[in-house]
Amino acid sequence: AQRVTQPEKLLSVFKGAPVELKCNYSYSGSPELFWYVQYSRQRLQLLLRHISRESIKGFTADLNKGETSFHLKKPFAQEEDSAMYYCALYSGGYQKVTFGTGTKLQVIP
Amino acid sequence: EPEVTQTPSHQVTQMGQEVILRCVPISNHLYFYWYRQILGQKVEFLVSFYNNEISEKSEIFDDQFSVERPDGSNFTLKIRSTKLEDSAMYFCASSDSRGQETQYFGPGTRLLVL
Numbered sequence: 001a002q003r004v005t006q007p008e009k010l011l012s013v014f015k016g017a018p019v020e021l022k023c024n025y026s027y028s029g030s031p032e033l034f035w036y037v038q039y040s041r042q043r044l045q046l047l048l049r050h051i052s053r054e055s056i057k058g059f060t061a062d063l064n065k066g067e068t069s070f071h072l073k074k075p076f077a078q079e080e081d082s083a084m085y086y087c088a089l090y091s092g093g094y095q096k097v098t099f100g101t102g103t104k105l106q107v108i109p
Numbered sequence: 110e111p112e113v114t115q116t117p118s119h120q121v122t123q124m125g126q127e128v129i130l131r132c133v134p135i136s137n138h139l140y141f142y143w144y145r146q147i148l149g150q151k152v153e154f155l156v157s158f159y160n161n162e163i164s165e166k167s168e169i170f171d172d173q174f175s176v177e178r179p180d181g182s183n184f185t186l187k188i189r190s191t192k193l194e195d196s197a198m199y200f201c202a203s204s205d206s207r208g209q210e211t212q213y214f215g216p217g218t219r220l221l222v223l
Contacts, residue, residue: 036214043113044152044200044214086152096142096165097212099152 002027002091006100013077014108021072021103023061023087032090033063033070034097039083047072047085057081077107111135113215115201121221122191130186130218132201141184142202142212143176145169152200158184191222 003026013019025031035047048056050063050070061072070087087100114133122128134141143155157164158176175187184203188195198219202212 043216046211046213049211096154096157096167098154099144101151 002031002089002098004087004089004098004100006085006087006103008103009101010104010106012106012108015079016076019072019074019077019081019105019107021085021087021105023070023072023100025068025070025087025089027068027089027091029091031063033061034088034090035059035061035070035072036086036088036099037083038086038102044086077105079107079109081105082107113201113203113213115199115215115218117218118216119219119221121223124193124222125190128188128191128220130188130199130201130220132184132186132215133182134184134201134203135205135213136182138203138205138213140164140204140212141176141178142204143186144200144202144214145197146200146217147194147197155186155199188220191220193222196220196222 005024007022033050036044037047038044048054048061059072059074061070063070082105084102084104086102089098113135116131120128141158144152145155146152154167156166156170156176173189177185198217200217201215204212
């Protein structure tokens with residue numbers, strides 16, 4: 001069965017500092033990985049997905065199959081980045097997405 | 110930009126009562142999903158729906174739950190006899206193809222069972 005692990009419930013960084021939100025997954029097949037973000041009082045939004053290899057709002061994430069990781073990174077945190085971040089895995093088949101427990105990013109001004 | 114909408118935003122009900130949570134997916138989407146998030150816990154998959162039938166359901170989605178697409182726009186989740194532990198935020202999502210093409214989430218319905 002697939003599993004997504006986000007070891008940090010809360011990550012606090014100062015504005016301008018680098019950010020790395022950790023995500024590890026467990027899946028026997030070839031996964032599709034995503035990061036979703038949920039700003040305060042707003043809906044879950046897709047931030048980025050590994051297959052597109054894009055950078056959104058300065059965030060990037062690289063899929064490392066050897067380490068089964070998909071860490072989310074940003075070189076310089078902004079206050080508006082404060083939100084809940086969920087790593088998610090799509091395992092194919094019946095289209096369900098498995099979410100991690102989420103990491104709350106708090107950017108301190 | 111089109112969005113998934115959900116009603117009501119909040120619902121309070123007595124244990125044992127039936128509730129229906131409503132969702133309007135994005136109009137050209139074909140795949141529909143329900144997820145729930147108990148306070149302080151992760152988002153959990155409940156069910157996926159395609160072509161007027163359930164594609165997959167989790168172990169959470171027992172006989173108390175049902176989904177329906179009663180018309181061309183709505184997608185509903187019914188809980189027949191609510192339990193205290195059904196209290197959660199329920200998210201509807203839709204996508205226009207396979208899941209890797211992005212699932213668009215609604216704002217959620219917060220259900221409180223007393």
